[in-house]
Amino acid sequence: MAALQSDTVASPLAFKTTMDFAYGVPRAMAPGVARIVANNPSPYTFKGTNTYLIGINSIAVIDPGPNDEAHTAAILAAAGDRKITHIILTHTHRDHYDGLAALLAATGAKTAGYGAYAVTSDTHARPASAGEGAHTERNWRPDIVLREGDELAHGDWALTALHTPGHTPDHLSFALRPIADGPRVLFPGDHVMAWNTSVVAPPEGRMADYLASLEKLMARDDTIAFPGHGGQYETPARVAKAYLIHRRMRDTAILEAIRHGATSVEQVVAQIYKGLDPRLVGAASMSVLAHIEHQVERGLLTVDGPLSLATVLSAA
Ligand SMILES: [Zn+2]
Known part of the structure; x- marks a missing residue:
């Protein structure tokens, strides 16, 4: 699960949809x-x-993708007679994780990723129509558990894991060890993509973590990013900064909507996402709730009890 389209708030983002x-x-x-x-x-x-x-002589796969026989077959065909030694997950959303079992059965590769995690937020954002890929595997046990700064290398490739939670708690980005004069390649997963903004949906998604993870990429000097969805983009640090500015503007717009009388997530969504594709109202609601959770954490809003789509909102 990745992104949320449509946006009437002025934005520093220029989406790349080719x-x-x-x-x-x-x-x-x-x-x-x-x-x-x-x-x-x-x-x-x-x-x-x-x-x-x-890799060149042997292969690591980043994100097996959905459970789709044709896709798994395409991965195996692309590897050819080169051994797939590792299968690495950026995060366990279904559209990245569900193809793991079939690829594992075909290769016997070692698995690597963040692994099991606990959700601490008691915010409940998920409507029934949240869309495919909305659920994560909270109990995955990879062979190799990766944390911030861990290196994973084999044959002619080496990756450094960057913990970038926010989209999900288990989200990792990966920096590829550059070869001489080559690009400094980042795999940001679903954390930062060029085609649209990333969905941050509580309880797995957490806005405070997401913003901190944007700042983590802003401090780096990667030259090109290959994201979980959509085409590649250049200067990931600059793109992350544009997304951070976008989120700050969105945060302000939501707070203004509530201060001017919006008392529900539904009303905030209607004001901020004018002309939204109806299929994306659920995702927009989750994103608004993630901002609201962050505002409550900062003391900008007060609410009674755990946050949900039914919570009555009022400015602090
Ligand atoms: Zn995702």
Whole structure:
């Protein structure tokens, strides 16, 4: 699950919605990096989930994608006679995780990722129509548990894990060890994408974490990013900064809406996301609730009891 379209608030973001690809066909993105797009397009996943193959003589797969026989077959075909030694997850949203079992069965690779996590927020945001990929696997047990700064290397590739929670608690981005004069490649997963904003939906999504994770990327000097959905983009630090500014503007707009009389998430969404695709109202509501949770944490709003879509809102 990735993103949320439509936005009437003035924004520093310029979405990049073009993407050169054909389903099932590997595309060389950088030395030792190929991408295969899964055929699971939706308002949340754009053209589909991106699977990346890393390495030259042996392969690590970043994000197996959805449970789709054709996609798994395309990954195996792209690897050819090169062994897939590792399967790495940026996070366990269904559209990234569900293809793991089939790829694992076909390869016997080692799995790597953040693994099991606990959710501490008692905010309840999820409407029944939250869309595909909305649920995460909270109890995944990878062979290799990765935390901030951990290195994972094999053969001719090496990755450094960056813990970037916010979209989900278990979300990792990965920096590829550069080869001489090569690009400094970042795999930001669903944390920062060029085609749209990332969904931050409580209780798994947490706005305070998301903003801190944007600042983490802003402090880096990566030159190109290959995200979980949509095409690549340059200067990830600058893109992360634009998203941070966007979120601050959104935060202010939500607070203003409540101060001017909006008393429910539904009313805030109606005011802020004018002309929203009805299929995305659920996602917009979750995003608004994530901002509200962050405002409550900062003492800008007061609410009675745990937050939910039914909470009555009033400014502090
Ligand atoms: Zn996701």
